Amino acid sequence: MAEVNAETLATSPEAVAQQLAASRYLADESLATAIFLAIRLGKPLLLEGAPGVGKTEAAKAIAEMLGRDLVRLQCYEGIDAAHALYEWNYQRQLLAIRHAGEHEIDIYDDRFLIARPLLQVLRAPEQRVLLVDEIDRSDHEFEALLLEFLSDFQISIPERGTIRAAAQPIVILTSNRTRELAEALRRRCVYHWIGYPDAAREADIIMLRAGDVAEDTARAVAAAVLTIRARPLAKPPGIAEAVEWANAATILEKGGSPWPEAFRRAIGVLIKDEEDLSYIAPELGRIVEEALA
Amino acid sequence: MTRDVDNPISPFTGRRCPEGADEGRRHGGQRPAPPLTCLPASSPRERGEESLPRAAAPLLGFGRLLRRYGFAVAPEQVSGFMQAVTLLGPRSMADIREAALATLAPPADRRDEFEAHFQSHFHGNTSAVVEGDADEETRIKDDGGADDERIEAEQRQEGGELSSALEQLSARDFQRDDDGLTAFRRKLSAALPARRSFRTVRTHSRGKLDLRRSLREIVSADGDVPSPLLRRRQTVPRKLLILIDVSGSMKLHTAGYLKLAHAAVQGADRTEIFTFGTRLTRITTALRIRDRDQALARAAAQVDDWDGGTRMGPTLLAFLSVPRFSSFARGAAVIILSDALERGDHAELEAAMRRLSACAFRLSLATPLAGDPRFRPATAALTAILPVLDDLIDGSSVKGLTDFILSLARPAPTAATMWKRVS
Numbered sequence: 001m002a003e004v005n006a007e008t009l010a011t012s013p014e015a016v017a018q019q020l021a022a023s024r025y026l027a028d029e030s031l032a033t034a035i036f037l038a039i040r041l042g043k044p045l046l047l048e049g050a051p052g053v054g055k056t057e058a059a060k061a062i063a064e065m066l067g068r069d070l071v072r073l074q075c076y077e078g079i080d081a082a083h084a085l086y087e088w089n090y091q092r093q094l095l096a097i098r099h100a101g102e103h104e105i106d107i108y109d110d111r112f113l114i115a116r117p118l119l120q121v122l123r124a125p126e127q128r129v130l131l132v133d134e135i136d137r138s139d140h141e142f143e144a145l146l147l148e149f150l151s152d153f154q155i156s157i158p159e160r161g162t163i164r165a166a167a168q169p170i171v172i173l174t175s176n177r178t179r180e181l182a183e184a185l186r187r188r189c190v191y192h193w194i195g196y197p198d199a200a201r202e203a204d205i206i207m208l209r210a211g212d213v214a215e216d217t218a219r220a221v222a223a224a225v226l227t228i229r230a231r232p233l234a235k236p237p238g239i240a241e242a243v244e245w246a247n248a249a250t251i252l253e254k255g256g257s258p259w260p261e262a263f264r265r266a267i268g269v270l271i272k273d274e275e276d277l278s279y280i281a282p283e284l285g286r287i288v289e290e291a292l293a
Numbered sequence: 294m295t296r297d298v299d300n301p302i303s304p305f306t307g308r309r310c311p312e313g314a315d316e317g318r319r320h321g322g323q324r325p326a327p328p329l330t331c332l333p334a335s336s337p338r339e340r341g342e343e344s345l346p347r348a349a350a351p352l353l354g355f356g357r358l359l360r361r362y363g364f365a366v367a368p369e370q371v372s373g374f375m376q377a378v379t380l381l382g383p384r385s386m387a388d389i390r391e392a393a394l395a396t397l398a399p400p401a402d403r404r405d406e407f408e409a410h411f412q413s414h415f416h417g418n419t420s421a422v423v424e425g426d427a428d429e430e431t432r433i434k435d436d437g438g439a440d441d442e443r444i445e446a447e448q449r450q451e452g453g454e455l456s457s458a459l460e461q462l463s464a465r466d467f468q469r470d471d472d473g474l475t476a477f478r479r480k481l482s483a484a485l486p487a488r489r490s491f492r493t494v495r496t497h498s499r500g501k502l503d504l505r506r507s508l509r510e511i512v513s514a515d516g517d518v519p520s521p522l523l524r525r526r527q528t529v530p531r532k533l534l535i536l537i538d539v540s541g542s543m544k545l546h547t548a549g550y551l552k553l554a555h556a557a558v559q560g561a562d563r564t565e566i567f568t569f570g571t572r573l574t575r576i577t578t579a580l581r582i583r584d585r586d587q588a589l590a591r592a593a594a595q596v597d598d599w600d601g602g603t604r605m606g607p608t609l610l611a612f613l614s615v616p617r618f619s620s621f622a623r624g625a626a627v628i629i630l631s632d633a634l635e636r637g638d639h640a641e642l643e644a645a646m647r648r649l650s651a652c653a654f655r656l657s658l659a660t661p662l663a664g665d666p667r668f669r670p671a672t673a674a675l676t677a678i679l680p681v682l683d684d685l686i687d688g689s690s691v692k693g694l695t696d697f698i699l700s701l702a703r704p705a706p707t708a709a710t711m712w713k714r715v716s
Contacts, residue, residue: 037396041373
């Protein structure tokens with residue numbers, strides 16, 4: 001898709017929702033409003049919610065909608081500036097020093113600089129969409145570093161000086177809330193909580209995402225998944241699992257399995273925990289039949 | 294300008310809000326009220342707001358109202374809120390609500406409180422209820438169990454009204470008293486079991502070569518190779534997760550347990566506290582308040598099931614089925630403060646404890662019943678969960694518990710081994 005001005009596309013929440021739907025992402029009114037506001041106010045968008053509700057997908061869809069490249073920074077415990085901003089290639093620097101002998105050499109040249117996601121975003125000539133995924137997994141120190149980056153969109157490399165963003169990136173942060181984020185970060189962002197979709201919306205998502213699934217199947221899967229999610233499972237199924245279940249059941253049905261049986265046999269793609277499987281097994285037949293009714 | 298209550302004119306766009314524009318949204322049943330139902334108490338002149346349009350006053354007022362109720366709302370958030378409202382039109386009150394949610398970013402566990410303030414400020418609806426527990430992720434799963442068959446207590450024993458599956462809602466106050474919790478708070482962080490972090494620290498021996506610093510040294514020493522500089526993975530204290538039973542049978546102990554929980558949250562960064570009875574409530578945020586009385590009062594207001602029944606198995610399963618909660622238990626020292634008097638079938642309790650044990654570093658159950666020298670883990674529920682417990686200890690005194698928590702880093706024989714020896 002050709003690059004267009006972000007603000008031209010984001011004329012209203014409804015326009016954003018339509019554009020996202022064209023990128024195969026169904027956003028409800030609240031999410032579309034939050035995305036619209038984030039783009040128009042030029043603020044980062046903080047998406048929180050349970051795993052599997054489509055936070056990362058939302059970022060991908062926004063990038064696709066705007067025709068921008070997505071740069072993803074996956075956070076983890078222990079991530080620091082060297083993993084997020086930049087790192088020098090020390091081995092190459094040492095080799096270069098050895099080869100240079102008596103000659104002068106600039107060991108802080110571009111060829112020794114390894115640009116990590118945040119620096120990549122700043123150096124890009126065009127606007128990028130930056131996804132900082134699972135920020136809650138990083139430490140407080142990293143959050144503080146990110147805060148500095150998000151306020152000025154610049155990085156100071158002692159040996160090279162300050163690098164400023166050519167075009168301010170669109171930033172999306174996601175969090176599973178495994179720890180509370182600093183107030184300072186929350187207040188710099190436009191915030192949105194993504195919950196699991198209701199059955200009708202999930203059926204629409206399944207129809208949009210799955211390959212060749214009948215509408216009735218999508219509705220049945222959505223209804224059954226809603227019931228299954230309300231059970232105390234170790235790993236509640238996400239939207240992607242629901243789509244896979246609908247796909248798998250359809251394939252089995254085409255292979256000759258009758259309906260309730262096809263759903264039961266395909267359950268392995270929905271529930272991926274042995275204990276959960278044995279917990280839900282006695283009820284599964286009834287849940288599927290009720291959903292198909 | 295005349296105000297038409299049914300069909301108000303937008304103060305931002307000058308357009309008339311379409312009739313019924315609000316309907317079909319989340320608060321579809323409500324009548325759209327003009328956003329000027331509550332004017333701020335002090336005069337705009339005193340606050341230097343004369344230059345702002347009159348219509349902005351309710352928006353500013355909402356920010357101030359939230360601050361009064363302890364929401365952290367920064368000035369830039371309020372200006373973001375006003376910008377957002379302008380950007381959205383607004384075409385209806387739902388737009389103002391969406392703008393408020395997106396820019397003022399209320400914490401997820403105070404969403405209901407935020408909604409109630411919004412309703413009272415913009416709709417003049419003061420009857421909106423402020424709920425204590427607003428955690429969207431647990432509510433569904435908690436509700437699932439609320440309709441369960443209710444079992445009456447079969448017998449009465451010393452220690453309270455005993456565990457029953459009946460839900461009784463009540464509130465409680467806490468008085469200050471003195472105990473050894475200050476020392477406990479000071480020692481806790483250093484006493485918790487440690488694990489290796491992925492973050493590295495400088496070290497003089499036993500580590501990996503620190504190329505970044507080494508290269509700087511080499512360049513500054515003009516090519517000479519100095520002694521190697523090393524880094525090693527640092528150790529960090531493990532998370533501490535305390536689950537407190539607040540059912541009727543634990544009534545005598547919950548006040549002490551909550552004070553202990555407050556000291557633990559204050560003493561170690563990564564401590565999480567939940568209460569459970571007939572439902573599950575996360576009270577960590579409330580206990581982060583430094584002042585103990587305030588923190589406990591806030592926590593007391595959040596918990597709805599004081600002195601009610603117990604559904605230990607289902608509530609623990611609900612805890613484990615919320616991914617972010619179960620991640621609190623992963624690799625953590627988990628302590629359950631409960632008498633484990635589970636009524637009826639204990640299969641769910643057994644499943645929950647097995648799962649907890651599998652993801653926790655150490656799983657301990659502290660029961661006040663173990664304070665009696667004649668106590669033996671003989672009930673069906675305790676016998677079933679004993680093999681997965683690392684510790685089954687006396688939870689009858691706060692002092693005993695603090696000593697136990699401070700000894701968590703030291704290895705000890707498993708609960709089954711210990712109690713076999715005693716029996």
